[in-house]
Amino acid sequence: WWHHFTFSSALGPELPHHALRMSSSVRELVLRADVLRALPVDRCAGAGEGDGDGAGPSTGNGNGMASGLQVPQDRVHGAVFSLAEPTPVKNPRIVAVSEDALALVGVAPPSEDDAEYFAECFSGNRQIPGSVPGAHCYCGYQFGHFSGQLGDGAAMYLGEARGWELQLKGSGPTKYSRQADGRKVLRSSLREFLGSEALHALGIPTTRAGCITTSDTTVIRDAMYDGNAKYEHASVVLRLAPTFLRFGSFEICNERDRLTGREGPSKGRTDVLRALLEYTIEKHFPEVWRQFGGSHAETFREMVEAFFLDVVLRTARLVASWQAVGFCHGVLNTDNMSIVGLTIDYGPFGFMDRYDPDFVCNGSDEMGRYRFSKQQEVCRWNCFKLAEALALLGDPVSEQSLKDIVAEKFDDEFDATYLGLMRIKLGLVDKNKGSLCREKDKELVDSLVETMQVTGADYTNTFTQLMRLRRPGEDEDGVKSDDESYDYSLEEMAQEMACEAAAPSEMAKLLTRTGRMKLEKEQLYMLSSISRQQPQMIQAMGVELGWLNRMVARFRLADQFLDMTKEGKIQKDFEAWLAWLQMYDGRLREELKCTSIKAHKKSMMESNPQLVLRNWVAQDAIEHAEDGNYEHTNKLLKSLLSPFQVTKLGEFGHGYRGNVPEHDICVTCSS
DSSP states (O other), X not given: OGGGSSOGGGGOSOOOXXXXXXXXXXXXXXXXXXXXXXXXXXXXXXXXXXXXXXXXXXXOOSSSOOSSOOOOOXXXXXXXXXXXXXXXXXXXXXXXXXXXXXHTTTBOOOOTTTHHHHXXXXXXXXXXXXXXXXXXXXXXXXXXXXXXXXXXSSEEEEEXXXXXXXXXXXXXXXXXXXXXXXXXXXXXXXXXXXXXXXXXXXXXXXXXXXXXXXXXXXXXXXXXXXXXXXXXXXXXXXXXXXXXXXXXXGGTTOOOOTTTOXXXXXXXXXXXXXXXXXXXXXHHOHHHHHHTTSOOXXXXXXXXXXXXXXXXXHHHHHHHHXXXXXXXXXXXXXXXXXTTSOBOOOSSOEEOSBOOTTOOOBTTOTTOTTOGGGHHHHHHHHHHHHHXXXXXXXXXXXXXXXXXXXXXXXXXXXXXXXXHHHHHHTTOOOTTOOHHHHHHHHHHHHHHHHHHHHHTOBHHHHHHHHTTBOOTTSSTTSOOOSSTTSXXXXXXXXXXXXXXXXXXXXXXXXXXXXXXXXXXXXXXXXXXXXXXHOHHHHHHTTOOHHHHHXXXXXXXXXXXXXXXXXXXXXXXXXXXXXXXXXHHHHHXXXXXXXXXXXXXXXXXXXXXXXXXXXXXXXXXXXHHHHTTOOXXXXXXXXXXXXXXXXXXXXXXXXXXXXXXXXXXXXXXXXX
């Protein structure tokens, strides 16, 4: 369903139907290091400055890891990559593999005889022939502030095969690890592995995950930053992508930032920036490169603008696809934005349970900068920052012209894509409707999400429930359809929606979550009172006024729910859902004049997942894996790869449909 709205090239080279038969043993895998031959490389391997990518301090437990790692704070000047070397782990073993992802690089799932060799290759213990490990140097605006040099602090490029780059995440320190150990643990690695493959199965552009390995090497982590650190098993994910270049890759030449005082490590090196840009366009935007016959002085500005437009459109489509499935990325810094429009860097991501536009999946995002409803705005802002970085190339590239592209194209592309995807989810497939009908459909969609919000409906389950609604003209004599999936009248469906919506106590709990701030109502009201008299004092305390006002409004709304009975809320929700369903029914009557019921149902069946990777679903898999039960992870992966098929209730210990369990799971950048 997503392919109606994206450039297929953003998804990487297509996998032939017979590719699985073409896959062979990992022993036959030979890599190329094309990117390191094409771009400036710092040839001195070692550890240096970076953000660590969420890695923590080493334990120094005698298994090949450095103890008390102390690294220089040197900048990597004039280079896009630095050479690196994976640090071996003790007793690596396979947790899970994605056969579909491995086939992209021609590797078959390991046989019993190959399992040990496979685990050694993809844990970093054994170098694959042709591999030249490297770590990418990039910068980033983190939570709105320029952080200077970051880089692959816990990831290493291995090489390329069949047009896909292979990267190990969690394979040890690099020049960009700073005081961290460059390791990842089982829980964060499992989330990355399952999240990548789950989004791919939903049809959303993403990096892929070929396998996950764990080991007897242990590292110490404080997942919630609350002083409760513990030892965890070092684990490694094999990531695949056409490229791991990101917006932050083009910020390494940035001038000194006025607010943070940070600058790019290659400040002033426009030759490096130009080399990176030309490589990116030729390799990953070949249509643009061919359109202008390569890089020429007389058409350079037009080529850059065409490339930039492509990036902006891909980014707008990507975030629209997230919104359509209720996915929140969690850390939309510029260093986590793929230049080819992929979902990249799975950290504290989350799928919504109850619909909430203020949903914050990242426990570290205390002010909600990257909340669900802000993803469009933040990604647009990131595009503006990319325009500023590219404009450092100087004449003839114009910063204003690039920013005009963002201002004129981003929101329109987002709106068109989002509405198109939501129409498909509602089974509205007639493409011959005019602008008036599109406005009506926008009103229908806006009303739907508003109804979800005020009733506390589960986002994913709402659409699967709608698939069971009896369609206009279908058995209107009162006899239910033979298809049990489509047998509810409007009133029956409204009652079902109302009964499965959040109870008053659950709504109050959802509305009063303040994350790690842990503020009580009285404290919020006191801060709100102070903010009206002395806003500077509140800001000096690190509290954003927008967040404060938003939270006060939510607490006041929560009080209304606490005064409401369960029966009273069900009746109110019934009325709200019935009103929307009547609007939907009227729209369907128009649609089915031109569209068959079969096509309508097919659209809904193929675009509304029965299963998404909710946080509590992922946590269930993590707990099993930490106990050594990897079978659970593989069963879950199999279901995630077929998300539009009906899933048995309770198959993994919880029912994926119906009311969600009240798991209060918080994930952070260390999760």
